[in-house]
Amino acid sequence: MTAARAAPDLVCPAGGLPALKAAVDHGADCVYVGFRDETNARAFAGLNFDDRALADGIAYAHRRNRRVLIALNTYPGEARFARWTAAVDRAAQFGADAIIVADPGLLAYARATHPSLRLHLSVQGSATSYEAIEFHRERFGIQRAVLPRVLSVAQVAHTIAHTQVEIEVFGFGSLCVMVEGRCALSAYATGQGPNRHGVCSPAKFVEWDERPDGMTTRLGGFLIDRFGSGERAGYPTVCKGRYDVGGGRYYAIEEPTSLDTLELLPEFVRIGVAAIKIEGRQRSPAYVADVTRTWREAIDACVTAPDRFAVQPRWRATLGPLCEGQAQTLGAYSRPWR
Amino acid sequence: MKIPEFTLPAPLAALVAPLPRWPLAVALARALDFGVGRVVSAEAIAPLEGRCVRLTVRDLGVDVTVACRDGRFHPAPRDATPDVAIAATLRDYAALALRVEDPDTLFFARRLRVTGDTELGLVVKNLLDGIDLAALVPRPPWRMP
Numbered sequence: 304m305t306a307a308r309a310a311p312d313l314v315c316p317a318g319g320l321p322a323l324k325a326a327v328d329h330g331a332d333c334v335y336v337g338f339r340d341e342t343n344a345r346a347f348a349g350l351n352f353d354d355r356a357l358a359d360g361i362a363y364a365h366r367r368n369r370r371v372l373i374a375l376n377t378y379p380g381e382a383r384f385a386r387w388t389a390a391v392d393r394a395a396q397f398g399a400d401a402i403i404v405a406d407p408g409l410l411a412y413a414r415a416t417h418p419s420l421r422l423h424l425s426v427q428g429s430a431t432s433y434e435a436i437e438f439h440r441e442r443f444g445i446q447r448a449v450l451p452r453v454l455s456v457a458q459v460a461h462t463i464a465h466t467q468v469e470i471e472v473f474g475f476g477s478l479c480v481m482v483e484g485r486c487a488l489s490a491y492a493t494g495q496g497p498n499r500h501g502v503c504s505p506a507k508f509v510e511w512d513e514r515p516d517g518m519t520t521r522l523g524g525f526l527i528d529r530f531g532s533g534e535r536a537g538y539p540t541v542c543k544g545r546y547d548v549g550g551g552r553y554y555a556i557e558e559p560t561s562l563d564t565l566e567l568l569p570e571f572v573r574i575g576v577a578a579i580k581i582e583g584r585q586r587s588p589a590y591v592a593d594v595t596r597t598w599r600e601a602i603d604a605c606v607t608a609p610d611r612f613a614v615q616p617r618w619r620a621t622l623g624p625l626c627e628g629q630a631q632t633l634g635a636y637s638r639p640w641r
Numbered sequence: 642m643k644i645p646e647f648t649l650p651a652p653l654a655a656l657v658a659p660l661p662r663w664p665l666a667v668a669l670a671r672a673l674d675f676g677v678g679r680v681v682s683a684e685a686i687a688p689l690e691g692r693c694v695r696l697t698v699r700d701l702g703v704d705v706t707v708a709c710r711d712g713r714f715h716p717a718p719r720d721a722t723p724d725v726a727i728a729a730t731l732r733d734y735a736a737l738a739l740r741v742e743d744p745d746t747l748f749f750a751r752r753l754r755v756t757g758d759t760e761l762g763l764v765v766k767n768l769l770d771g772i773d774l775a776a777l778v779p780r781p782p783w784r785m786p
Contacts, residue, residue: 319771321740348760349688349767356771366785506760513728513754536749587770590743625746 310606311571312578314372314471315595318350318585323360325592327369330599334364335372335403337501337584342390343374344427345584346501361398370400374584376425377501378406378484388412395420403449404428405484410443423471424448427484427498433465440468447471449580452481455638456567460574469577474564475594476582477627478634479503480542480557488541488556492523509539520544537628559628565598565614567636568605590625597621644736649700658702665705666716669696673707673714680772683712688764695723700730725757725765740774 315331317323326334337343339351352360361371373394379387387406391413394402401421404410405428413422426449430436436448447469450459463470480486486503490496493508510521520528520539527544530536537543537559546555562582564571571579579602581594597618605612623631677683689709695717697704704726706717717723729737733752736742744766747753755762780786 318767320773321770321775324773324775347763347767349764349771356773359773363786506763507758509759511754511756511759513756518751518754530751533751536751586745587740587743587766589740590746593743624750625743627745627749 310602311576312471313595313598313602314578314580315591315598316476316581316584316586317360317591318345318347319352319588320356320360320363321588322584322586322591323371324363325588326595327364327367329592329595331369331595333370333372333400333578334360335374335580335584336360337374338390338393340386340390341499341501342377342379342387344376344425344497344501344503345374346377347585348506350585357397365398372401372403372423373397373399374403374425375409376403376405376427378427378498379409380499384408388416391417391420401447407439407443410439410445414443421446424468425484426451426473429482429484433462436462436466436468436470440466447577449473451483452478452562453635456570456574456636459571459576459636463575470575471578471580472564472571472576473562473634474568474571474579474581474598475622476562477538478557478560478562478632479540481635486542489522492525492541494523504538504540511539535628543628558630560630560632561626561628562634563622563626563631564633564636565601565618565622567633568601569609569612572605572609586625593621593625644732644739644741647732648730654700654702660703662703662705662719663716665703666707669705670707670714670716677712680777681768685768685771686712688761692724692758692761693717693721694761694765695726696734697726697728698731698734699728700732704728723757725755725759725761727762727765728754728756737769 312332314333314335315326317326317334317336323334337345337351339353364371375390387409395417401423403423403425405425410422413420422443422445424430424439424445429451430448431451431453439445445468449471452473459472484498487496489503493505495502495505497503504522508523512519517529517531519526522539527541542556543559545552548555583590601618677686693708695704695706706721706723707714708717729752733747737744744753
């Protein structure tokens with residue numbers, strides 16, 4: 304039997320205080336959250352934490368020995384830089400256990416101003432090699448990096464073997480085109496995108512039209528999809544639309560699918576993944592509770608008896624309906640053709 | 642907790658559909674007013690000011706339209722055009738209210754429809770998701786805050 308290995312941290316999303324409590328109550332080690340502004344990449348209308356909710360949430364988590372990470376993972380640019388550094392200061396004052404940052408200027412500010420504050424390199428930082436991650440460690444002292452969802456398991460293992468930085472990978476949730484920090488599709492269609500405005504496909508540019516024969520989705524006036532009645536829908540993003548290309552109508556950029564890596568869990572533990580991230584700060588407390596409970600159970604089972612680990616049908620039954628689109632995928636992690 | 646899947650039988654809808662909407666809208670508006678200041682802050686409902694929201698119970702063939710004016714909810718006039726219209730079955734509304742289903746999950750499955758001002762719909766969803774139900778019920782002294 305294989306010796307028991309350290310369990311990776313389960314890092315769960317929260318768009319509000321009830322979701323944070325749901326994550327803590329169902330076994331998250333860390334909960335990641337954002338302020339109510341463009342300093343984080345889920346700046347959706349009405350979502351996220353005001354000061355009171357954040358103070359309550361951090362106190363709730365800390366009393367139970369869990370950690371709260373604050374995402375400050377958008378790019379301020381020159382004119383707005385002071386607002387973003389103020390957000391770093393706020394996060395430190397609130398007692399965040401770490402901040403998740405993408406912008407190098409902001410990383411430098413945080414390291415210089417709050418030397419004891421843990422820094423996690425956001426997926427928005429798009430560091431896909433150990434060289435890039437080590438650069439961020441040497442220059443800014445990052446303690447953890449969240450890997451973009453473009454690497455195979457072998458590449459993740461190679462990265463882990465060559466850096467002192469803890470590596471966090473995405474385990475579950477909606478996928479996008481995976482050029483995090485560099486995607487301009489939403490900005491092209493609406494003038495606002497995740498990197499600068501913290502929001503992909505802002506709701507005010509989304510138009511759903513229900514007709515007897517189905518539903519059309521428009522973003523910024525662009526028709527991006529049409530769903531037959533009963534056909535499963537996805538988020539209204541440009542990358543997940545169906546377009547007429549070369550005489551055919553199909554998902555020309557990517558299909559709306561969700562990442563589900565439960566079956567890779569023993570591999571993640573074996574190669575020394577430090578943390579597994581669940582996507583979905585825009586989702587509701589019900590989603591957070593279901594996903595957290597399922598992944599907690601799976602991680603515990605995997606660490607206790609890695610050789611006997613098998614994905615339980617009830618885990619799939621819980622997670623399947625929560626998924627966007629028609630399919631779950633292992634994403635880039637599994638590339639047997641390599 | 643699981644809520645069984647059900648759709649109300651069509652004959653029931655046929656009975657209910659002709660009934661007047663006004664009393665339902667009044668009841669909903671009063672219930673919402675009761676919640677403001679208790680369950681949600683007056684500040685939190687500011688984005689709803691001057692806006693009109695329609696809820697349709699698909700399997701009952703019933704819709705209720707309320708408008709927010711001066712921080713209070715009122716039944717909207719019969720011919721009012723809602724800014725946002727939300728439609729689901731009674732079972733799915735119950736599942737959302739009890740937080741056993743996630744709205745995005747129902748949306749992906751085409752069971753929750755949002756038409757009109759999508760951002761307003763999102764504000765309503767996030768407003769409801771942000772309500773800390775646990776803080777509304779008295780806590781036994783032996784439970785950690």
